[in-house]
Amino acid sequence: MENNKIDTQEVKYTAKDFQSGQDVRWCPGCGDYSVLAQVQRSFPNIGIKKENIVWVSGIGCSSRFPYYMSTFGFHGIHGRAPAIATGVKVANPDLSVWVATGDGDLMSIGGNHFIHACRKNIDLKILMFNNKIYGLTKGQYSPTSEKGKVTKSTPFGSVDYPFNPISLALGANASFVARTIDRDPKHMQTMIMRAAEHKGTAFIEVFQNCNIFNDGAYEPLTNKETKLDTVLHLEDGKPMTFGKDNDKGIVLEGFTPKVVNLNDGTHSIDDVWVHHEKDENAIRAFILAHMNEIPGLPTPVGIFRNIVKPTYDEGVREQIKRVTEKKGEGTLKSLLYSGNTWEVN
Amino acid sequence: MAKENGKVVETVEDVTVMFAGDSGDGMQLTGMQFSDTTAIVGNDLSTLPDYPAEIRAPAGTLYGVSGFQLHFSSTAIHTPGDTPDVLVAMNPAALKKNLAEIKPHAIIITNTDSFDSKNLQQAHYDKNPLEDGSLDGYKVFQVPITTLTENALKECSLSLKEVQRCKNFFALGLMYWLYNRPLDPTMDWLKSKFKNRPEIIESNEKALKAGYYFGEQTEIFTTRYTVKPAELPKGTYRNISGNEATAVGFVAASNLSGLQLFLGSYPITPASDILHFLSSFKNFGVKTFQAEDEIAGIASAIGASFSGSLAITTTSGPGLALKTEAIGLAVMTELPLVIVDVQRGGPSTGLPTKTEQADLLQALYGRNGEAPVPVIAASTPSDCFYLAIEASRIALKYMTPVLLLTDGYIANGSEPWRLPDIEDLEKIEVSFRTEVEGFEPYSRDANLARPWAVPGTKGLEHRIGGLEKANISGNVSYDPDNHDFMVRLREEKVNKIQQDIPDLQVKGDQEGDLLVLGWGGTYGAITEAVDRARAEGYKVSHAHLKYIKPFPKNTAEVFKNFKKILIPELNLGQLSKVIRSEFLIEVESLTKIKGLPFKSIEVQRKIADLLGGGNGK
Numbered sequence: 001m002e003n004n005k006i007d008t009q010e011v012k013y014t015a016k017d018f019q020s021g022q023d024v025r026w027c028p029g030c031g032d033y034s035v036l037a038q039v040q041r042s043f044p045n046i047g048i049k050k051e052n053i054v055w056v057s058g059i060g061c062s063s064r065f066p067y068y069m070s071t072f073g074f075h076g077i078h079g080r081a082p083a084i085a086t087g088v089k090v091a092n093p094d095l096s097v098w099v100a101t102g103d104g105d106l107m108s109i110g111g112n113h114f115i116h117a118c119r120k121n122i123d124l125k126i127l128m129f130n131n132k133i134y135g136l137t138k139g140q141y142s143p144t145s146e147k148g149k150v151t152k153s154t155p156f157g158s159v160d161y162p163f164n165p166i167s168l169a170l171g172a173n174a175s176f177v178a179r180t181i182d183r184d185p186k187h188m189q190t191m192i193m194r195a196a197e198h199k200g201t202a203f204i205e206v207f208q209n210c211n212i213f214n215d216g217a218y219e220p221l222t223n224k225e226t227k228l229d230t231v232l233h234l235e236d237g238k239p240m241t242f243g244k245d246n247d248k249g250i251v252l253e254g255f256t257p258k259v260v261n262l263n264d265g266t267h268s269i270d271d272v273w274v275h276h277e278k279d280e281n282a283i284r285a286f287i288l289a290h291m292n293e294i295p296g297l298p299t300p301v302g303i304f305r306n307i308v309k310p311t312y313d314e315g316v317r318e319q320i321k322r323v324t325e326k327k328g329e330g331t332l333k334s335l336l337y338s339g340n341t342w343e344v345n
Numbered sequence: 346m347a348k349e350n351g352k353v354v355e356t357v358e359d360v361t362v363m364f365a366g367d368s369g370d371g372m373q374l375t376g377m378q379f380s381d382t383t384a385i386v387g388n389d390l391s392t393l394p395d396y397p398a399e400i401r402a403p404a405g406t407l408y409g410v411s412g413f414q415l416h417f418s419s420t421a422i423h424t425p426g427d428t429p430d431v432l433v434a435m436n437p438a439a440l441k442k443n444l445a446e447i448k449p450h451a452i453i454i455t456n457t458d459s460f461d462s463k464n465l466q467q468a469h470y471d472k473n474p475l476e477d478g479s480l481d482g483y484k485v486f487q488v489p490i491t492t493l494t495e496n497a498l499k500e501c502s503l504s505l506k507e508v509q510r511c512k513n514f515f516a517l518g519l520m521y522w523l524y525n526r527p528l529d530p531t532m533d534w535l536k537s538k539f540k541n542r543p544e545i546i547e548s549n550e551k552a553l554k555a556g557y558y559f560g561e562q563t564e565i566f567t568t569r570y571t572v573k574p575a576e577l578p579k580g581t582y583r584n585i586s587g588n589e590a591t592a593v594g595f596v597a598a599s600n601l602s603g604l605q606l607f608l609g610s611y612p613i614t615p616a617s618d619i620l621h622f623l624s625s626f627k628n629f630g631v632k633t634f635q636a637e638d639e640i641a642g643i644a645s646a647i648g649a650s651f652s653g654s655l656a657i658t659t660t661s662g663p664g665l666a667l668k669t670e671a672i673g674l675a676v677m678t679e680l681p682l683v684i685v686d687v688q689r690g691g692p693s694t695g696l697p698t699k700t701e702q703a704d705l706l707q708a709l710y711g712r713n714g715e716a717p718v719p720v721i722a723a724s725t726p727s728d729c730f731y732l733a734i735e736a737s738r739i740a741l742k743y744m745t746p747v748l749l750l751t752d753g754y755i756a757n758g759s760e761p762w763r764l765p766d767i768e769d770l771e772k773i774e775v776s777f778r779t780e781v782e783g784f785e786p787y788s789r790d791a792n793l794a795r796p797w798a799v800p801g802t803k804g805l806e807h808r809i810g811g812l813e814k815a816n817i818s819g820n821v822s823y824d825p826d827n828h829d830f831m832v833r834l835r836e837e838k839v840n841k842i843q844q845d846i847p848d849l850q851v852k853g854d855q856e857g858d859l860l861v862l863g864w865g866g867t868y869g870a871i872t873e874a875v876d877r878a879r880a881e882g883y884k885v886s887h888a889h890l891k892y893i894k895p896f897p898k899n900t901a902e903v904f905k906n907f908k909k910i911l912i913p914e915l916n917l918g919q920l921s922k923v924i925r926s927e928f929l930i931e932v933e934s935l936t937k938i939k940g941l942p943f944k945s946i947e948v949q950r951k952i953a954d955l956l957g958g959g960n961g962k
Contacts, residue, residue: 020808022820051803056648057810067808067821072800074651075810076644077674083609083641087648087656088800090634091607095652095800113644116637316632323627330629332600332767335593340530341583341764342385344574 013044020070031182031208032061035100035129036068038188046196048096055098056085058105061136062129062208065100079110082117085124093313096196099126104134107143107163118172120312121200127192129206130165133214151213165205166289166304170282175200177285177304181207183222187233187301194303200311207301221299234288234302239272242298249273250297255283257291259298277306350561353568359418360524360572361426364516365443366435366456368411369401371513376413377759378517382530383417384584384761387574390417391869393425393942394757398614398697405459405467410442419573423725423869425758427944431523433516435459435490437468452484454519456512458491486565490515490556497555501548511552518556525571528553580763587726587755588615590762591659591685592622594733596629599655601734602741602773606631607654609645611638611664614697615753616687619659639667643684647671650680651809653777653799655737659685661753662704663694669712672746676716676835678809679787679795681740683733684718688752688865690940699940700753702865703916708748709894709923715832717839719743720894722750724868727762729755732891738773743842744794750893752915754942755866778805786819792845793838795819840895849897853879853886856906858956862932864890864920867913867943874948883956893920901928909933909955913948 018040026032043053053071057063059078066073076084081099089097106114106128117124133151134140140153144165148157169177176198180188188206195202207218220226228244240250247263249272260267279285285305292299328334347354362379366372373394380392393414402409416426431452434440436459447453460475474480475487494512501508514531521528532550539545560566585593599606608631610620624633632654636642643658650656660668665686675682688704690696708720719739723732729751736749778784778796781804787795798805807819815822816830851860853875863871868889875887888903890896904910910932912921918934925932935951937943 049803051806052801054652054800059811066810069808070806072806073808073810074648074678075808075812076647077670077811080640080644080671083636083644084648084651086634086636086641087607087609087645087650088652089648090632090645091605091649091654091656092652092799092801112637113641116641316634320627320630320632324630327628330596330600330626332597332770335596335600335626335629336764336767337581337583339583340381340385341581342387343581344387344577344579344763 011049013050015040015044017050018043018070020068022067024068025064026061027212029211030061031131031210032065032129034182034185035127035188035206035208036065038185039069039192042189042192042196045193046096048196052094053096053098054085054088055100056081056088057100058110059136060102060105060134062100062102063105079105079108080113081105082110082113082124082126086117086122089123090313090316093123093317097124099124101126101128102135103128103130103132103144103165104142107165107168115168115172118169118174118201118203121173121175121309123200123311123313125195125202125204127204127206128165129208131208131210131214132162132217133210135210135213139213164289164293167286169203170285170289170305174203174305175309176202176306178203179205179207179301179304181218181221181231181301182209183218184301191303194306198306200309230298232291232298232300234275234277234300234304236275236277236303236306239269239274241269241272252284252287255287257287257294257297259296277303279305280307349569352566354525354571355568356571356573358420358572359416359422360431360570361414361416361429362431362433362520363412363414363429363443363447364433365410365412365439366513367402367404367438368397368399368409369404370411370435371510372396372411372413372435375513375517376415378531378534379520379526380415380759381534381584382521382526383415384582385530386526387577388417388419388572389422389575389577389761390415390584391422391425391760392416392758393754395941396698403467405436405438405464407438407442407468410438412439412443417572419575421575421577423872424942424945427946433520435513435516437464437470437474440474441468441470450482450484452486453480454486454488454516456490456516457487458489488519488559493555493559494552497551498548501551502544503548508548511548514549514552515556515559518553519560521553522557522560523566523569525569528557577761578763582761582763584759585727585730585762586618586757586759587723587729587751588618588687588757589622590727590729591723591733591751591756592619592626594730595623595655595657595683595737596626596631597730597770598734598737598773599629599631601770602655602737602775604653604655604741604775607646607649607656608633608659609636609642609649609656610634610659611636611642613639613661613664615689615756616659616661616664616685618756619685619687639664640671643668643671643682646682647675647678647680650675650682651678651799653797655741656681657683657685659687661687661689661697662691662707665704665707666711672718673712673714673716674811675746676712676718677811677814679744680746681744681797682746683736683740683749684746685733685749685751687756688750696940698753700866700942701915701938701940702752702867703919703938704750705864705893705916705919706922708750715836717836718746718748718894719839719842720748720750721892722865722890723755724863724865724889724891726755726758726760728868730762734770739842741773741775742794742845743792743838744797745839750865752866777802781805785817787814788817793834793841843895843898846892846895846897848899849888849890849903851886851888851903854884855886857884857886858907859883859885859909859911859952860904860907861885861887861911861913861948861952862890862920862924863887863913864893867915870943870945870948871913873945874952877945877949878952883952885952885956890920893923896927904928904930911935911951911955913943913951915942
C-alpha cells in the first residue's frame, strides 16, 4: 500500500462519507445495522482513500453490505466472495479489499474459497456475520447452528455438528483471527481498526443476532445481567480475567483452560494465563478457540491470533519484479520470435 | 535413385509416422522432438498426440499405449495424416493397437527386446506376431532397441532403469537417420533442458547418436528417405501447439491493449498447458493465479476484470460446467472476460485426453437465464493465437465475457507458424472511465458497452453485482419492464458484434452443389477432403466458421448459393442443430464421436456419397 493513504490535509472523512445513500433493506432490529454503522464509523480512521477501498460480498443478508457503502463494491454470487476479492487484490495490490459474508455463504458454499484465501495469506479483510441461521432463504439451519437445531429444514432437529469458525480459520493458517459481537460497538470498531492495520488475511467473526429467524442466539453474551460472566475479552499481553467484579481468571493446566477465583486466596493474578496474540505457535490460539465448548468457561472475544508473514499478492508482485529484472521486460518481438525459429526465403 | 554409403536414398513427398509405446516410454517427447526438428528443416507438418489419461498405465497393456502421429511433407498439408507410412512400435501393445491404422505396406520398426511372453500376453497376442507371418507384406525392421541402448551407455553412471529410459532417444536417432534429419536441434534442446544434469545430457546424446549410427551401419536398412523442404510463404517460422499459441496470443493481447494480463485457472487436461505457458511469462507482467477450484478460477478473473486487468480463465468441458454460474455473473456485471474451453471427450469426466467438439451447445446456451455470450472457435494450432487476441478485443470493446473454444486435437497438435509482422497486429483501444461528471455505471456507448470504471478512480465509486440492473444507473432493480428491457439489451449488444467481424469466406467456387461447413479443429480434415474432391471434379466448396455467436452477417447469403450443406462435427450434430434453428434450412450432418479427429477420407467419402459419386469416386 503505497499510494492509498489519505492525505489528511486534503480529505477528512466522517462516517457519513461512507454511506451510499441506498435505502438499507435489512429487517428492523437486525444485527447487520450495527456492523454497517461500526464500519462507517471506523473507516474515516483507517487512513485509506475511499476510492481505493473495495467491498466484495457473496449471497445472503450480510452480502447486501456493499450496496450500503459508498466505496467500490461488488455483490457476487453465493460463496465466491473470497475468490472474487482475491482477483481484485492480486490484480491490484494497492487496493484495500474487504469481504462481507455470512455463516452460510462463507462456511458452507464458500468454505473452500475461505480456507484457501487464509492459507495463501491474501491481504483480504473478511467480516463474517455469524447469526447461525440462513436468513435470506427464510430460516434453514446453517453450518454454525448448534446440533439439534429445529428449523424449517430440520423440523426434528439437526443431526450434524457445527463448524467452529475461529478454529477453522486458525486451522487454515489465517494470520489474523478475531471475534466480536454486534451489541458491543466499541469493541467491533477496535477489531475493524486492527484488521485494517493487519497485512494479510484478517478474519473477524461477528456474533450477529437474527431477530427474525434465530433471535437470542447470543443472549447470554449480550444480556447486561450475564455478559460479564460469559464473555472473556482477550487483550494482548494481559492476563485473562473476567466476571462482574473482574475476579475470575483463566489458568492453563497442561492443555486445559480452567476458571479460577482470584478472591478466594487459591490463585493470584500471577497465575492467570497471559494472552499473546503474536504467539508464533498456534496451539494456545486453538485452546482459546475451543474454550467456550467447555461447560462453565467464557466465550473469548478479541484477537485470537495476529502474526506477520508475507502476503500472496505481494509475493506475486515481487516475483514479477524479480523475473523481469533478470530476463528483461518482455516485448511483442521477444514474445513471438522466441524458441526455435527458422527462415523461409 | 541416389546412393550414399551403400544405401539407396529415396525422395518422397509426404510421410506419416506413428511413434507408439508404453505411456512411460517417452513417446510424446520423441514425437515432439521429431516435429521440432522436422519443422526446422522446412517441411510442412501436422501432429496428433494421442495418449491415455493414466500417467503410467500398467506396462505393456493395450490401454496404456501412448502414440504420437506426425505428418510431414514437401507440400502444404493440413492434417496429421489418415494412415501412417511408418510405425515405431516400442512394444507388442503398440503394434497391436496401431496395426489396423497403418498403410498396407508400411514400415514397422519394433523394439524386439520388448516382445517377450509377458508383454505379448499383456497385448493379448497368442503368438509372437514377429514370428508367425502375420506381418507379411509390411516392411518390418526388428531392432533390439533396449539392448543396443544399454550397450551404448555401458560406460555411463546412470542406473539400469535410467539407461533404459534413454531407449526412446535411440529410436529417435534411428528415425532421424531414416528420414535424413539433423541431430543438432535435439542436442541443443537436451543441453538447455538438463543444464544442471550433465549425465542426462550425455547419456541421451549417446543413445540418440547410437540410434543414428545404427541406421547407417546396419545392413537391415538398405534405404533411407529424404523429404524436401516445403515451399512455404517467405517469413520467419516457429513450430507451435494450439495451447502455446493461445497463451502467446493472450500475452500479445495484453501488450496490444496495454493491460495487465490476469489468468485465474485450475489444472485440467487438456487445458493445463495454457496455465503452464502463461506462468512462465512473468517478465511480461502476467499474473497467474492457480485457484483452489474451477469456480475460484473464474471468480478471481472476474475480480481482476473489475479492478482493470485483461482477465481470462482457461478450462475444459467439466470446468466450463462449473464456471457456468460465474459466467452469468460476468454477463450481468458486463465485465470483459475471456473463457477458454479446450474441449475434450464428455460427458462427465469422459475422455480427458481425447478430442471432441461436444461443448458447443454448452458454450452457447449452458447458463441459467438469458445469458448471451459471444462464442468463437479456433481452427488450427496457430489460429489459436489470433483468436485469443480477437476474443480479448471483443471482450474489451463490448464489455462482455467471450467464450473461446479450442479442442484437444489443435491444443496438443502443432504446426509450423509463419510469425506475423509485429506492425500488423492491431492495437486494442481501451479507455477507463475517469470523468466523474455524468458517470452512470450502466450508461452505453455506440457499441452498447457500459463504461469501465475501475477501483482507484476518485469519484467513480459504484456498486455492481449479480442482481438485475436498472438501465443506466445500474442500481438494483426488480421492475418488470426494466428486466424485459435489459434482457433484450444484453442480447442486442452481443448480436451487434456482427457488424464488427469479418464475413464468412468460401474457399472454392462461391456457388455449387455442396458447401462443407465446419467449425473449430475440423478445419484441416475438411480442407484436405474438399481439395481432393474438387480435384476429382466435384462442385464442392468449404466455409469455416470462426464466429458462432454471432454468426458473420453474410452467413445466410453464403448458404443460399449451395444446393446442399454438409456439416462435419465431432459430436452428435450440435452446429447442425443451431444452423437449422437459426436459418430454417436443412443440412446434412456428418458426426464422429470417437475421441479422435476426422480423417480427411471420412469427409471425402461423405462428399462423394452426397454428390452421387460413389465411394471416393
